[in-house]
Amino acid sequence: MESINELKKEILKLTKDYSKKAHNSFRPAGDNLRAVWEKGMPIPYAGRVFTEDEVVAAVSSTLDFWLTLGSEGHNMESELANFLGVKKCLLVNSGSSANLVAISALTSYKLKEKKINQGDEIITVAAGFPTTVAPILQIGAKPVFIDADVITGNAQCDQLEKAYKKGKTKAVMMAHALGNPFDISKTLEFCRKYDLWLIEDNCDALGCSYSMPKDLANSLGFYENSPGLYDGPNNIIRWTGSWGDISTQSFYPPHHLTMGEGGAVNIINSQKLVVIAESFRDWGRDCWCPSGIDNTCKKRFEWKLGDLPKGYDHKYTYSHLGFNLKPLDIQAAIGRIQLKRLPEFIEKRKENWQYLRRGLIESERFLEFALPTHAKGWDVNNGFFWDNTECRSDCSWFGFKISIKENSPFSRTDLAKELDRNKIGNRMLFGGNLIRQPAFIEVKKANPDAYRVAVETKGSDKIMNNTLFLGTYPGLTKSMMDFEIETINNFICRF
Ligand SMILES: Cc1ncc(COP(=O)(O)O)c(C=O)c1O
Structure with a gap:
């Protein structure tokens, strides 16, 4: 009889062989086992990029059948924290x-006067993904919208002051749009003030970074290197997602x-926030034992909390009205392999963006392309050129954003249809101007005071009307991008 270990080994060997054959169109571009893409085949705007390693990890974890978040999850949490240089x-x-x-954690009574209360205001940006904003409403706070910039796709951070209300504003919550860091220095100066x-x-934006001059960084409370990133002689560089108090993936x-499916909450440096965020993720409980483990605090039956009797089991003591939002350990097993590929994936997205940008030069007549925050322009020989702030953003692009210029003889929909006809995956910048979405209109109808629009949102409207994006993901091969370039350039030549 074969031992359990031998059986597992055999299953994983077969899994490996199977995956090499079955999944070869999902391998990274450039991998020599990668299936060849031919004209006429679809080009997705994004998708899973993996090899047999992820499949073997998933099957191995499935055979172990721990299921709920366990050792794979805990390892991934610390590997990701190490990568980002954050506490947890x-x-x-x-x-x-x-x-x-992330936002629920900031409503905890444990934060005392810094706690976000019902009706408090949180500044955010009108253009983007709905679930950046929805949680603000879900905790009973009020989103206050500023506008987005058409070129960067990001919040116009010089509008933050206009949105501020003394005694009401408690936080800024916004996304680094499509892998382009927002103006972190301006936003942090505002938050500190x-x-x-x-x-x-x-x-x-995992893998995007932002750098600022040392004296400015010091004045904002940043002194040390983030692991994995090397500061220059005069500047401090950190990954996006490691500058704020809390961030999300x-x-x-x-x-x-x-x-x-999956995500992460990154707590940058407060142990108090770690405990609170974990409580909200894990049913609202006070206890912080991982599943399957008891008595990490060494006084499981000695606490006296709330009106519970002394010694009430800490495992069943709830300090918050929480959720249960944990993923499976099998997902984390996949994620850990992906994390090893991350440095290569980050670079690939940058290269793909540059490749598309160079290829589409002749379409500049009617098309406008993204620029990183703080860049003033781009040229084919020197790449980006920059403003005089000495702050820089390094984008690992989520997508290749294209806006149709105002005087163009065709519309965004015309271009999208042409791309569709050629099976080239394209997307809008998510929800466009969110306040035009039925969900937000209905919220306002039910409660006219539900959110506040601090400025005109003309930029977000332009993004909604004139912008789409193509993929930059590491599964894109040169021949796929050449076909995208050829299709767009040919389309432009017709006008
Ligand atoms: C900026 C931003 N925030 C949040 C989300 C939500 O992530 P998920 O789809 O994992 O819920 C997305 C989704 O793409 C997003 O683009």
């Missing part, structure tokens, strides 16, 4: 859940790494 990462089942946990929380929705397939 908590895995959750989606980026939307991560945003919900008024003692506000900063929540970075980093769901589309999505690991849905189009993102920089995937666990199928």
Whole structure:
């Protein structure tokens, strides 16, 4: 009779052989086993990029059948925290859940006067993904919208002051749009001035970084290197998602790494916030034992909390009205392999963006392309050129954003239809101007005071009307991108 270990070994060997044959169109571009793409085949805008390693990890974890978050999850949490240089990462089942946990954590009574109360205001941006904003409403706070910039896709941070209301504003919560860091220095200066929380929705931006001059960084409370990133002689560089108080990731397939469904809440440096966020993720409980483990605090039956009798089991003591938003350990097993690929994936997204940008030069007549925050322009020989702030953003692009110029003889829909006809995956910048979405209109109808629009949102309207994006994901091969370039350039030549 074969031992359990031998059986497992055999299953994993067969899994490996199977996956090499069955999944070869999902391998990274450039991998020599990767299936060849031919003209006429679809080009997805994004998707899972993996090899047999992820499949073997998933099957191995499935055979162990621990199921709920366990050793794979805990290892992934510390590996991700190490990568980002943050105190703690908590895995959750989606980026939307991560945003919900992050903002809910800031409502905890344990934060005393810094706690976000019902009716308090949180500044955010009108253009983007709905679940960056929905959790603000779900906790009973009030989103206050500023506008987005058409070129960067990000919040126009010079509008933050216009949105501020003394005694009401408690936080800024916004995304680094499509893998382009927002103006972190301006936002942090604003947050420090008024003692506000900063929540970075980093769901589309894992692997983007931002640098600022040392004296400015020091004045904002940043002194040391982030692990994995080297500061220059005069500047401090950190990953996005490690500048604010708390940040979030999505690991849905189009993102920089995937666990199928999944996400993370990153707590940058407060142990108090770690305990609170974990409580909200895990049913609201006070106890912080991982599942399957008891008595980490060594006084499980000695606590006296609330009106419970002394010694009431800490495992069943609840300090918050929480959720249960944990992913499966199997997902984390996949995520850990993806994390090893992350440095390569980050670079690939940058290269793909540059490749598309160079190829589409002749379409500049009618098309406008993204620029990183602080860049003033781009040229084919020198790449980006920059403003005089000495702050820089390094984008690991989530997508290749294209806006149709105002005088163009065709519309965004015309271009999208042409791309569709050629099976080239394309997407809008998510919800466009969110305040035009039925969900937000209905919320306002039910309660006219539900949110506040601090400025005109013309930029977000332009993004809604004139913008789409193509993929930059690491599964894109040169021939796929050449076909995208050829299709767009040919389309432009018709006008
Ligand atoms: C900026 C941003 N935040 C949050 C999310 C939600 O992530 P998930 O789909 O994992 O819930 C997304 C989804 O793509 C996103 O783009």
